[in-house]
Amino acid sequence: MTMRLLLLALLMAVAGHAELTVNLWAGATETPLIPYMTVGAAATGETIEIHFRLRNSGPEPVSVEKVTVDGGGFKDYGPPDMPLSIAPGYFFNIFEHFRADYAGTASAVLTVKYTPAGGTQRTISAVIKVTVTGDPVVETGTTTVANGSVIDFGPVERETTRTQTITLRNLSSAVATVSRIEVQGDAFRLATPFAGPVIIQAGQDFSFDIIFSPPADGPRQGTLVVDGRSYVLQGTGLAPSLPEPSLVLDGNTATSSRQLKLRVSLASAAKSSGSGTIEMQFTPATGLSDDPTVQFLPAGRMQTVAVRQGESIGRFGANDSITFQTGTTAGQIVFTIRMAGFTSQATITVAPSVVMLDRVLATRESGRVVVQLVGYDNVRTADQLSFVFYDSGGRFLGNGAIRVSAGNEFHRYFQTAPAGGAFNLVATFPVSGDVKIISSVDVVVTNSAGDTGTNHVSF
Amino acid sequence: MRPVLALSFVFAFTAAAQTGLDAPRFGLVRDSTGNLRELGGSAGSFLAGASLVEDVRAAAWCGNAGLVRTGTGLWRLSPDGPRAVGDTPPSGTLLCAGGAGAFQHGARIEAWTGEEFTPWPVEFSGAVLAVENNTVLVAGDDGLTLVALDRRHRTVQYSLAVPAPAGPAALLEGAVLYQDVNELVLWRIGGEMIRASLPAECTLEFEPIGPGWIHAFDFAHGVNLGVRIQTGRLQVFELPEVLP
DSSP: OHHHHHHHHHHHHHHSOTTEEEEEEETTEEEEOOTTEEEEEEETTOEEEEEEEEEEOSSSOEEEEEEEEESTTEEESSOOOSSEEEOTTOEEEEEEEEEOSSSEEEEEEEEEEEEETTSOOEEEEEEEEEEEESOOEEEETTEEEOTTOEEEEEEEETTOOEEEEEEEEOOSSSOEEEOOEEEESTTEEESSOOOSOEEEOTTOEEEEEEEEOOSSSEEEEEEEEETTEEEEEEEEEEOOOOOOEEEEESOSEEOSSOEEEEEEEESSOOSSOEEEEEEEEEEEOTTOOOOTTEEESSSOSEEEEEEOTTOSBEEBTTBSOEEEEETTSOEEEEEEEEETTEEEEEEEEEOOOOOEEEEEEEEEETTEEEEEEEEEOTTSOOOEEEEEEEETTSOBOTTSOEEEEOHHHHHHHHHHOSSTTEEEEEEEEEEESOGGGEEEEEEEEEETTEEEEOSOEEO | OOOEEOSOOEEOOOSSOTTSEEOOEEEEEEOTTSOEEEEEEETTEEEEEEEEESSEEEEEEOSSOEEEEETTEEEEEOTTOOEEEOSOOSSSOEEEETTEEEEEETTEEEEEOSSSEEEEEEEOSSEEEEEETTEEEEEETTEEEEEEEETTTTEEEEEEEEOOOSSOEEEETTEEEEEETTEEEEEOTTSOEEEEEOSSSOOOEEEEEETTEEEEEEGGGTEEEEEEEETTEEEEEEOOOOOO
16 A cells, blocks of 8 residues: 555656656657656676656746666666756757666656756656566677667678677576577578577576678668677678888989889789779989979879779779880979878889980081980980081091080080980081081080980981 | 080970960871860870861861861861861862962962962872872872972982882871771881781871971771881870860
8 A cells, every 4th residue: 555655656757747757768769757656677797777858848948957867777877967958849869778687677766856947846756667578688799789789890891700708607596498590681690500498407508609600881780689688780891902102213323304104013813803003102312302203104203093892903094014214304303192091102213324315416507517416314414515527528527526515505404405415416517618528526515423425426 | 716604494385374384285286076275295195275267078187287177178277277278179188288288289288388278290190198398108009109399490319119009198207107908007218117006907197297397187986196206216106085
């Protein structure tokens, strides 16, 4: 009789204050709390989390001064600082942990003390219950997993597997029988098919493995069912990571004005397709400016390299190499590949060199001869020019070598030259007499690296 | 009388630079986006210049002048700028003849003479693919024929069958440049052949870039080559483009 009166009083207490309600909050569902409500179920020794929501449905703010759950097994989980104010239409969540070491029904009294704006303190009280079963708890490693919770396998590369061992631990004092262990979902499976009921003695456990093998990229979900309880299995399928790339050059030194190949080699065959970037950086030798002809072909100093599944090389479009120009300036070219978290570099040095003449044209015109020199000076220090003209018999003409100091002209030209050290020089020599006698010319050009010359360029 | 060389040394002055030094220029080349650009730099480290003509469908640069076909017609290029060429055929290879642009009109080659396009006094029954000096490369029903002309006397000095497959071809330093499956072939009179591998499966077209240089390209397959002969060697370079 006493209990009935208490129950009536508690019913009135819960329903009597419309401005603040206490709800059980599970997932996206709020259920108004009523006395003797079963708010959860747990296996013996299993810790479950129970959420309550204090909702202010009245027109005025309320001040909550105290929230308590008095009863064995309950424990506040991050209790809020009190008092707390809840504005009209707003709510506040209370988290409680529960764990019981014996099967049966556990109960506690939930008490909320609050004061409406301009009013006096009021109290909401309710007896709440939790069903404690003799089922074994589910554990992953040392962590107990509550009914309905997530067992996370994390990111796993496609076509590989990750295995989690699940332990059913009987924390009760009675024998537990598990009749059903089932895994659902195409990315998850039991390592060994469940063969039938498992009897777990008190204090003992039973383990089995679940394998996550994502068939595709992206998040995957499944379900583990242990008798009447279920657990969310989740993981993420990832594209297999690419092997470590390395850059392959034909050597670590090169001359200027060359078109060379750069290749990408992978440490092993790629298990998936992917891509990376290769950056080309040019550091001119001291005192020299950048050279725009140091570049990949067809353009730029940044290239994308693609990797195909099953191949151990990088590709540039349809090709397995990319061509780059060494330019016409001494310096250092550094290639940096970035792919799948790897970074690797290769360096090629373009050494200072004498002037290189690509083309020397000698032409005779009326009253003059013209010598055209097309080439490059990769240190941009060309200075002395020397010309020796010969007749058809190989005898030199005039008073020997005509020497010209052209350092200033070269210096001015290279300050604004558009293409590194490339130059086109046209030298004109006024001639008195029959220019047809002039048969050939030798040219010597000097820069800081030395002399370069031609051998009898014919007119 | 033995010539006497003046002791003074004079740098030649050019329109681009008064210093007597200038950037090397190989000629003009069209890119995969239809822009005609100056090709400069060094052989092996080229530099593609600014766009000079847009919407170019075919080009032939002959050193100091040339022709381009754009979406709006045929244009003669010279240092004075582009001039429209009227009454021109809609297609056909653009040629270089005598350092200036030329094209085939009917059975004749129309070549720029400095004032107007003048027909050569010799007729060709096939498609003229290239002209170099007085040598003409003609594609006919029987394949490629190399025809050497004496234009002064309006006669054919000789003609030779070129053992090349049907398709585009060019003339380079008196030799015939053509594609043979995955190779670039330079065929000289006398039968000598120089071969170079192509970087990708392609179907090449050829256009004159400037003296001594031929543009060999198949933009659809990413092939963009500059070809020349240097010291008897066939040199094949990849050509740069300009990032958009």
